[in-house]
Amino acid sequence: MISDQIKKGPERAPHRSLLKAIGYTDNQIKKPLIGVVNSFNEIVPGHVHLQQISRAVKDGILAAGGTPVEFNTIAVCDGISMGHTGMKYSLASRELIADSVECMARAHCFDGLVFIPSCDKIVPGMLMAAARLNLPSIFVSGGPMLSLTSDEGKAMDLNSVFEAVGAYMAGNMEEDRLSYFEDNACPGCGSCSGMFTANSMNCLCEALGIALSGNGTIPAVYAHRLRQAKATGERILSLVKENITALDILNEKAFYNAFTVDMALGCSTNSMLHLAAIANEAGVPFDLKKVNEISAKTPNLCHLAPAGHHHMQDLYQAGGVYAVMSELNKKGLLELDANTIYGVAMGEAIKGAKVLDPNVIRPVQTPYSETGGIAVLFGSIAPNGAVVKRSAVAKEMLTHKGPARVFDSEEEAIAAIYAGKITAGDVVVIRYEGPSGGPGMREMLSPTSAIAGMGLDKQVALITDGRFSGATRGAAIGHISPEAARGGPIAYIKEGDLVSIDIPHYRIDLEISEEEMAKRRKDMQVKPPREVSGYIKRYAGMVSSADKGAVLQSE
Ligand SMILES: CC(C)(O)[C@@H](O)C(=O)O
Numbered sequence: 001m002i003s004d005q006i007k008k009g010p011e012r013a014p015h016r017s018l019l020k021a022i023g024y025t026d027n028q029i030k031k032p033l034i035g036v037v038n039s040f041n042e043i044v045p046g047h048v049h050l051q052q053i054s055r056a057v058k059d060g061i062l063a064a065g066g067t068p069v070e071f072n073t074i075a076v077c078d079g080i081s082m083g084h085t086g087m088k089y090s091l092a093s094r095e096l097i098a099d100s101v102e103c104m105a106r107a108h109c110f111d112g113l114v115f116i117p118s119c120d121k122i123v124p125g126m127l128m129a130a131a132r133l134n135l136p137s138i139f140v141s142g143g144p145m146l147s148l149t150s151d152e153g154k155a156m157d158l159n160s161v162f163e164a165v166g167a168y169m170a171g172n173m174e175e176d177r178l179s180y181f182e183d184n185a186c187p188g189c190g191s192c193s194g195m196f197t198a199n200s201m202n203c204l205c206e207a208l209g210i211a212l213s214g215n216g217t218i219p220a221v222y223a224h225r226l227r228q229a230k231a232t233g234e235r236i237l238s239l240v241k242e243n244i245t246a247l248d249i250l251n252e253k254a255f256y257n258a259f260t261v262d263m264a265l266g267c268s269t270n271s272m273l274h275l276a277a278i279a280n281e282a283g284v285p286f287d288l289k290k291v292n293e294i295s296a297k298t299p300n301l302c303h304l305a306p307a308g309h310h311h312m313q314d315l316y317q318a319g320g321v322y323a324v325m326s327e328l329n330k331k332g333l334l335e336l337d338a339n340t341i342y343g344v345a346m347g348e349a350i351k352g353a354k355v356l357d358p359n360v361i362r363p364v365q366t367p368y369s370e371t372g373g374i375a376v377l378f379g380s381i382a383p384n385g386a387v388v389k390r391s392a393v394a395k396e397m398l399t400h401k402g403p404a405r406v407f408d409s410e411e412e413a414i415a416a417i418y419a420g421k422i423t424a425g426d427v428v429v430i431r432y433e434g435p436s437g438g439p440g441m442r443e444m445l446s447p448t449s450a451i452a453g454m455g456l457d458k459q460v461a462l463i464t465d466g467r468f469s470g471a472t473r474g475a476a477i478g479h480i481s482p483e484a485a486r487g488g489p490i491a492y493i494k495e496g497d498l499v500s501i502d503i504p505h506y507r508i509d510l511e512i513s514e515e516e517m518a519k520r521r522k523d524m525q526v527k528p529p530r531e532v533s534g535y536i537k538r539y540a541g542m543v544s545s546a547d548k549g550a551v552l553q554s555e
């Protein structure tokens with residue numbers, strides 16, 4: 001046992017003494033020590049109930065003959081940090097989570113780990129740690145929030161409130177209506193209820209084979225979630241016994257399945273950053289061009305919010321992620337011999353799964369589209385790529401040409417949008433918001449929701465070296481690489497330049513000549529880094545480009 005290093009032989013009497021000081025008995029110390037990596041706190045609705053999930057996980061571990069040892073990580077709420085400098089700390093928190101789990105697991109010699117994430121950055125941060133540590137590992141999330149139906153019969157979620165702000169600011173909504181959404185859109189604990197980033201990543205844990213079926217979709221408040229947590233706690237003991245470690249599962253086939261399921265589900269654009277970062281930790285090659293190859297042949301089967309009106313509870317009732325996979329399998333789109341935490345191959349694991357509601361999970365013969373939810377665009381604005389959730393783009397905007405309206409920060413852009421200075425046809429450019437330049441690559445739900453809430457989403461595009469929320473809809477093209485702060489072409493766009501977007505052909509171009517661009521590179525200065533301090537300053541210096549997952553690199 002790995003934990004023998006802290007508990008076996010006379011030399012380890014002091015260590016056992018300390019374990020006894022915690023209350024562990026000799027009998028408990030002899031058993032496999034299972035780290036329960038919790039991310040409970042009292043500021044994130046997706047995490048506020050994780051003590052209950054953790055209790056259930058620990059019950060499962062105890063029942064299966066292990067000794068659970070809980071420790072915590074931080075967790076940021078992207079919704080609460082949205083629209084101000086707080087958002088600069090969200091993506092950056094992912095690396096802290098990975099690093100802190102590494103420190104805890106290595107220092108205390110756990111035999112296996114159960115990870116309990118929930119919201120956006122905690123899932124990938126923990127997956128990165130799992131890959132890095134390569135211990136027997138399994139994931140169980142806190143589960144999605146429920147979605148209530150409004151008095152107008154519309155399913156609500158966090159984005160309903162963000163878009164209501166847009167409508168209110170445009171003078172199209174009364175204050176009491178805004179309050180109605182504020183009071184009803186987020187009814188209780190769980191990760192926000194659309195196919196936003198948290199739920200995307202928790203669903204992808206199933207596709208990766210690192211979580212039990214249902215991990216992504218069972219609502220936070222259902223007892224099924226607690227049973228799932230117990231089953232997860234029991235399962236880790238089998239993984240320890242059989243020595244199935246994280247990298248037995250997180251290999252090339254697992255990532256192939258994850259990208260494929262991502263396209264079918266219509267996951268958040270942030271999944272491109274996170275899968276790249278996790279693949280990097282797992283030593284699996286990642287190339288954004290490959291993503292397009294998968295997207296080109298994978299039908300989009302689901303239109304959950306923001307692409308449509310379904311929510312996670314609908315996907316749960318429709319059969320969940322495995323039902324989606326069973327549809328994809330009919331077209332031979334999966335790597336069936338990928339490993340799973342069940343100890344059987346994925347093909348075996350999904351046997352028996354079927355679609356229970358074809359309105360929520362379309363049959364593979366009649367998809368929403370023949371191609372996947374996400375497209376990677378390349379072109380003179382984004383030589384190394386840009387990402388768009390094409391399943392949530394209005395048809396009218398799939399191709400668009402319009403004048404650039406250039407802003408060097410999210411704040412400047414939002415002020416112009418609220419002041420009514422953005423009009424039909426415009427391409428809003430928000431730059432110096434990349435991983436290094438931001439720093440922290442802010443997620444821009446306020447501007448995209450304001451545009452949508454003002455009814456301009458069929459006429460206005462928004463492009464940025466920052467990123468978007470999973471709740472963002474419209475022609476919102478992010479992750480433009482290289483970023484402005486590192487001299488990417490986006491730094492040289494001028495007000496009024498024509499920007500050409502062609503999503504079906506995977507292109508994003510600036511309509512100026514190469515000579516003109518060369519001239520601008522000579523004449524125009526890239527802005528100096530923003531004045532920041534502390535962790536985010538270190539982060540700004542070390543972070544890689546978005547197309548590489550915005551991971552920290554030491555050189
Ligand atoms: C606040 C949200 C909905 O979590 C957003 O940050 C996302 O990425 O989906």
Ligand SMILES: [Mg+2]
Binds near residue numbers: 468
């Ligand atoms: Mg987010």
